[in-house]
Amino acid sequence: MDFKDYYAALGVSETSPPEEIKKSYRKLARKYHPDISKEADAEAKFKDVGEAYEVLKDPEKRAEYDQIRKYGARSDGSFEPPPEWRSASDFGGGGYTEADAGQFSDFFESIFGGAGRGAGQPGGQGFRHHVRMRGEDVHARLALFLEEAYSGCEKQVRFNVTEADAQGRLVGRLKTLNVKIPAGMTSGQHIRLKGQGSPGIGGGSPGDLFIEVELAPHPLFAVNGRDLTMTLPITASEAALGASIKVPALGSTVNLKVPKGATSGQKLRLKGKGLQGKHPGDQIVVLQVTLPTHHSEKAETLYQQLAEEEQSFNPRSHLSS
Amino acid sequence: MKKARSILEVDTTGQTTFTLREFCEHGEVHAEFVIKLVNYGVINPIDAGDAHRWSFDLPALARLRKAQRLQRDLRINLPGLAMSLELLDDVTELRREVERLNHMLAQLTRE
Numbered sequence: 404m405d406f407k408d409y410y411a412a413l414g415v416s417e418t419s420p421p422e423e424i425k426k427s428y429r430k431l432a433r434k435y436h437p438d439i440s441k442e443a444d445a446e447a448k449f450k451d452v453g454e455a456y457e458v459l460k461d462p463e464k465r466a467e468y469d470q471i472r473k474y475g476a477r478s479d480g481s482f483e484p485p486p487e488w489r490s491a492s493d494f495g496g497g498g499y500t501e502a503d504a505g506q507f508s509d510f511f512e513s514i515f516g517g518a519g520r521g522a523g524q525p526g527g528q529g530f531r532h533h534v535r536m537r538g539e540d541v542h543a544r545l546a547l548f549l550e551e552a553y554s555g556c557e558k559q560v561r562f563n564v565t566e567a568d569a570q571g572r573l574v575g576r577l578k579t580l581n582v583k584i585p586a587g588m589t590s591g592q593h594i595r596l597k598g599q600g601s602p603g604i605g606g607g608s609p610g611d612l613f614i615e616v617e618l619a620p621h622p623l624f625a626v627n628g629r630d631l632t633m634t635l636p637i638t639a640s641e642a643a644l645g646a647s648i649k650v651p652a653l654g655s656t657v658n659l660k661v662p663k664g665a666t667s668g669q670k671l672r673l674k675g676k677g678l679q680g681k682h683p684g685d686q687i688v689v690l691q692v693t694l695p696t697h698h699s700e701k702a703e704t705l706y707q708q709l710a711e712e713e714q715s716f717n718p719r720s721h722l723s724s
Numbered sequence: 725m726k727k728a729r730s731i732l733e734v735d736t737t738g739q740t741t742f743t744l745r746e747f748c749e750h751g752e753v754h755a756e757f758v759i760k761l762v763n764y765g766v767i768n769p770i771d772a773g774d775a776h777r778w779s780f781d782l783p784a785l786a787r788l789r790k791a792q793r794l795q796r797d798l799r800i801n802l803p804g805l806a807m808s809l810e811l812l813d814d815v816t817e818l819r820r821e822v823e824r825l826n827h828m829l830a831q832l833t834r835e
Contacts, residue, residue, distance in 0.1 A: 429798075436797055438790050439812065441819065453797075540750055542789070557731055581731045590820075593782040595740045596732055611750070615786065625827040632824065634831035691832060 406482035407510045409455035409468060417469065421460070428456040454507050464515060471514055484513045538601035538610035539565055545614050547588065549621040549631075553653040553678060555586035560614065564601040580612070587679040588616045589629060623651060629684025630677045636693040637661060652676045652686055659688060667692040741770060741779040751788040758788065764806040766791055 410417055413427045434440060435449040442448070458464045474485050543562045551558075564578045580599060588594070593615050600610025624631040635650060645663035649656050650673075657673055669690045677684025698706065748755050759775055761767045767787055769778035780788075787809070795805055 433798060436794070438793055449797075537749070583731050583733045585734055591783075593786060594734050595782060596734065599732070613782070613785070620823075620827070625824040627820075627824055632828065634828060689828065 404482050404509045404513060407451070407454070407508060408472075409458050412451045412455035413459065415459075417472075421462075424456070424459050428452060428460070432456075450507075454511055457507070458511070458515070467514065482510060482513075534571075534605050536604040536607045538603040538607060540610040540613060541600040542613045542615070544617055545584075546617045546619050547584065548619050549624060549626065550653060551584070552588050552616070552618055553586065555584055555588075557581060557583050560612075562612065564610075566602045567604050582614070584616070587629075587683075589626065589678055590616065590618045592616050624653070624686075626678070629680055629682065630687055631684065632687045632689065634691050635659070635688045636691045637665070639692055639694060642666060642690070642692045650686075650688060653678075657686075661690065665690055665692075740782050742781075742785065744775060744778045744780075747778075747780045747785065747788065750785055751792060753788065753792055757792070760802055761788065761791055761805075764802050766806045766809055 410419070413424060413431065415424050415427050419427075431452045432449065435442070435445045435452060437446040437449055439445075440449075458468050471484065541562050541564060543560060545558060545560060547556070547558075558581070560580050560582050562578055562580075563575050565573050565575055568574045578599075580596070582594075582596065584594070593613055596612040596614070598609045599612035602609045618626055623633050625633070631653065633651075635648070637646070637648065641648070641661055642665045643663070645665070646661045648659050648661055650659040651657075652673065653676070657676060659671060659673065661671070667690060671688045671690065673686040673688065675683045676686035742750065744755055744758060748758060751758070755775075758767065762769060762775075762778070767780070767784050769780055769784070771777060771779060790812075791805055791809060794800055794808060800808060
């Protein structure tokens with residue numbers, strides 16, 4: 404088990420007064436709250452900050468921690484509590500952390516864990532068999548490729564459920580489900596699988612599994628609701644004369660008619676070629692006129708002729724006042 | 725351990741609704757909290773009107789849980805909570821917009 408430096412987690416020192424600790428905690432809790440922060444490890448940091456504050460806000464626990472801290476970590480950063488260590492504060496959870504007490508680190512558990520708490524028992528208490536309780540809901544996230552979301556897919560979902568063992572203690576278990584994801588799901592959409600969460604206790608009904616879908620970034624398409632946007636490079640002659648161009652779409656290739664006199668930045672809409680659903684989205688193609696970097700002598704001559712022919716065209720007319 | 729071999733089909737999305745009672749059960753909150761959130765416009769029931777006729781959809785449940793976490797962890801009062809959630813919605817939308825624009829820009833500049 405690793406030693407946890409609670410002072411470092413809150414960015415305070417051993418001599419910091421309680422007000423400073425509280426202030427720093429509040430600030431960091433806002434910063435790392437998983438609903439606010441987009442940092443990849445925000446959730447872990449938020450837990451560390453919460454755990455650190457749980458100890459340092461309480462003068463008794465703080466004093467005990469200071470003692471432990473002097474006893475210190477081994478040179479490799481690992482930690483074992485002193486032999487015969489016993490905390491005076493029988494930790495029963497409290498304040499904001501009550502619901503998450505089971506998620507504190509092993510380090511916390513080894514120092515402040517009360518006698519009635521065994522490792523890996525969220526909530527800490529054993530439930531007797533005559534207690535009837537609905538199983539917990541489980542909330543999971545599922546990342547899909549755009550192609551999978553478009554056509555629907557079968558996915559294996561793994562998640563933790565809590566169930567009572569033979570002694571009535573709550574234990575965690577990894578559950579695996581094969582789920583058929585319907586076509587047309589998009590980022591932030593939810594699926595509910597009734598009764599697939601944690602099993603009920605003492606004959607209670609099972610909880611549900613809720614899955615939130617997240618779309619992985621796609622190299623070609625940007626997703627906006629159900630619409631897909633892509634950039635299509637075309638040549639100057641295709642833009643000037645119009646053309647029929649094969650364009651990649653999800654699950655197929657589409658012939659796109661570029662109108663005569665098209666320009667860079669012009670948007671063409673392929674109706675109904677976006678993500679499917681009650682109101683199917685469109686595929687929006689943004690044209691980008693692209694020129695080669697080298698031109699043959701003949702091409703240069705032709706460009707010269709073109710320049711003379713179209714000398715009235717001034718693309719910078721909006722820049723001069 | 726029972727091995728999950730069968731494939732679960734999801735019933736048509738967007739069809740799931742909860743009564744106020746079910747909503748409170750899944751959100752692990754009291755009805756009073758939900759009523760307050762509705763009154764502050766944080767959560768909208770599908771059918772407005774009497775509380776006992778309210779029904780809620782899946783996005784509302786996600787929002788309720790978020791509201792509950794923010795209130796519990798940061799001790800925000802209701803007006804603050806309502807404003808925080810609105811700002812967080814804006815931030816989410818802006819982040820998505822930035823992502824989309826960066827995606828387009830990368831294609832235009834071929835980076």
